[in-house]
Amino acid sequence: MPKPLPGAIDCDVHPSVPGMKSLMPHLSDHWAEVIDQSGLPDLETWNYPPGAPLTARSDWRPQARKPAANVEAMRVETLDRWGTGIAICNALYGVQTLFNEDLAAGLCRGLNTWLAREWLDRDPRLRGSIVLPVQSVERSVDEIEHWANDKRFVQVLMLVGGETPLGRRHNWPIYAAAARHGLPVGIHAGSSFRHPTTPVGWTSYYTEDYVNQSLAFQTQLASLICEGVFSKYPDLRVVLIESGVSWLPAHIWHLDKFWKGLRMEVPWVDRPPFEIVRDHVRLTAQPLDGPATPVAFGQFMEQMGSDKLLLFASDYPHWQFDGDDAVPDVISPTLARKMQFDNPRETYRRLEETKS
Template sequence: MRDGYRILDADRHVIEPLDLWEAHLEPELRAHAPYLAYAGEGEPLADRVAYAGPEGLIPLPPRPMMDGRPIHHRMSARAWRAVASAGRRRSARLGPLELPQAHIADMDREGIDVAFLYPTTALMLLGMAPLDAALAGALARAYNTWLRGFCDHEPRRLRGVALMSPHDPAQMVPELARAAALGFRAVVLRPNPVAGRTLGDPAYEAFWAECERRSIAVAVHEGAHASLPAAGADRFHSRFALHACSHPMEQMMALLALIEGGALERHPGLRVAFLEAGCGWLPYWLWRLDEIEYRSLAEEVAPHVRREPSAYFRRQCFVEIEPDEPCLEQAIPWLGEGNAIFGTDFPHIDHDAGMVERALALRGRLPGEALRRVLWDNAARFYGVEE
């Protein structure tokens, strides 16, 4: 506990060692294991030094690749330099994050009791396109096997979230069963369409039904630089713009897909969380869906949308807040005090140290017991953490 609060980090990330896929992929697929390679900077040294200073003298580190392609789509040399520089500083400060001990040490410093762990590289691998469906499933299986071993270092505090591949819908239920057998109580999906299928596509119906039956929580988590269809990618090329668009806008469409496709209507016990985009988009989005779309077009979707969209969210959905985002005092009560959760996004570069401190600073802004619910109760209910 910290300052009298139990803290559940609902969105923390591992930094996977690339050799996990060589170790855990099926033998016939190991030739496809990701690897590091130099992709070339494409910038004269003088230009690099002009914008990066002495840092520009350091050659760019190799990039993660798979089958001859960088796993980060449209990652400029400047953006990769910024990411790599932040990674070096992070490693110098925190130690090797490929090891669970580094996570436990940081959790102890921050006062975090329990953390749910999400992928970094593995999430990007499943954002590649085209991607053979059998390979995509194997990549997810290998990651889930490795993650189980990672969490076994301290299973009470390190809780894994299994990665699901929507590239082959028929294999999602078997992998869900395997993940449950490994002890995972939550799974993560990207929001991007795959082969034209949104999350509301009928092809995923058996998966949603099985998540509901097993009481497995489902997290929707985007990652920039996907070569799958992603918001903003049809008109922007910089990381600045792609990252800005992909996270909130893909979450907006993912929620819409689950409502419009009827998944939330058919599966009222399904629990879904939308991560790493803040919550500020939700009041406007739900207001628009209720007051503009549903009020005038409810008849069109009446067979599978039988209540206002906001009612589905309040009944069975959760959203990760950003402690510094504006208007939380209004947004959280409007959304429902039981629907907001907190995550650090550790150790990604867009969320630096001190996230817990900033969350605790909300004591003076949120009413009553709202902060206690945000820091522990709501996420514990979402993930099914026993008190």
Template sequence: MKLPFRGAVDCDIHPAAPPMPALLPYMNDYWSDQLHNRYVDRMGFAMTSNNPLLPIHGRPDWKPKGGVPGSDTAMLRSQALDAFGTDYAICNIIHGAVVLFNGDMASAILSAFNDWVARELLPTDRRLRGSIVVSLQDPKLAVAEIERLAGNPDFVQILLPSLGEMPIGRRIYWPVFEAATRAGLPICLHAGGLYRQAPMGSGWPSYFVEDYVTQSTGFEGALVSLLAEGVFQKFPDLTFVLAETGATWLPPFLWRQDKMWLGVRTELPWIDRIPREIICERVRLTLQPFDAPSDPTLVERVLDHFGTDEILLFSTDYPHWHFDGEDVVPDGFSPELIRKIAIDNPYATYRRLQKPHIATPAASELST
């Protein structure tokens, strides 16, 4: 289904990360020399879980000639912004530096990367908004980076990979959550990981499909950790966005979480109400890839199981391989729900976004 109106907020697009030499001008002499002398500036820095050279990273019809998907800003503008009448699109670029064991080097590269985003990517189109990318190797450095960029209104969230070195709710990460709260920025956990541990509990998989399908269990683990460790209670104003997660795994997870909590709730006295209510208030999921059946009646039943129309955020996931092209909304979504997830929910989640105008019908709708 196509969007029936203009004015949507796309909460997950993927411009390509720049080559390392493009970041050197944003580094001091020490780090510029270090990266050059150690040949780091000639590395691709592609993550195992987010390699732009793999066919799965982009649809063949969205790949520019001679470049990786998302590297051509004119194509991005035409295919991901103009095509849907998008008012804003949030750029989620997980740079490979997040996996480095050297926290100082990771911080230096990511600071340069964030500056490149602010000065070279976002100015290419007024509709683009950025995500502050930080490494959790050294939470103090992550806090410093958040505070450094918090005053830039073009950054609307903090971006982290969903599978880290430790469960995300651990107190070692709480200073990052506190900094996000002070800045009024949501934290986005995006599919992918550091690969410190196997993505599946029994060990390393043989095939990509095993990794990809089990990514949802990583998000389940993140939610359980945030709940059990008391993050939602400690930071009552902090919102978490789960990006590129799929969505249909959430209702059965909530059923299981609620049932288990009822049996062991004396262990977690700080959780003073049913977990479903907390998650539905504090967590948001991007739409794509929407892993529901193709039957619209079954999609409607899945949506009913969420129990709220506030949890989904519109996204295209451009230009990834499961991007659905023009039919970006699954059949089975009512016009009211589409408007809710495409406009109301994103603006409620990303408080820094200002509505430029009231959503209007798409050109295709005006001609009918």
């Protein structure tokens, strides 16, 4: 399997928050005192059990600290090693699971500040996603406005498993703000744990939870389309991150069918859902949970109907591949190049504004 090309744009890497202590310098006095009093040690979630094989590749898992816990580790393990051009940092830290929206907003501000100071300031190749306190639409919009002028933030970040479906109208101010500032909405695997990870209750095994993530992406994509988000915000881009990709055609065929029979219910959906997806939705292609043979992968790409939808990502430090084989070998050299350069640039317009 091939290495990434020199200068590639890696659309999903995960800097780890070493622990709440690391956020303390970046919190307001009030929230620092609250954290100190409550003794809240850490906000890791069961979305990625800390010891699970998927959560960190063994050679990226140091003994004494979390994986990917500082910019030096990321340089050695990916950026310098592969000659990465740009890497987009998606911080996964369980701020979305909190029930207190004030606390969530305070910690999101600290988390985004930490990302700017400890990562983006320290390596010019890094870009960031604005983590939103999804518990409150108003505060999410505040967070977007706070960071919007820092062009190193190239998207906003939400989780696929929330409290109400992402397309619901009360969320629309978030999309309006994102569209206004040219920020795609990144939706990452993971849950706020307001609901089970399946439509049929809580699972017995983590493996089920992780595989079920793609189903949450399916229903959220249906929500965004059916509620009319893309009709209302024609410039909005949505990036599905760590979603898997192979499910997309079958899911949209299903939705396309019911759209033909039930479109009177959602008249603002004025063209077949697959057309909307091709114009508005992108997916990171790690993990590539798709067909492992070149023939079946070729069929899959024909079904996708566009070579613009997939974005290269390493998903560092999650264990999705071994060695330097970040580009699955079913992907043709032409497509691999598009995924590593053209498609990310076309998706994340801000990358042009921050060219160094």
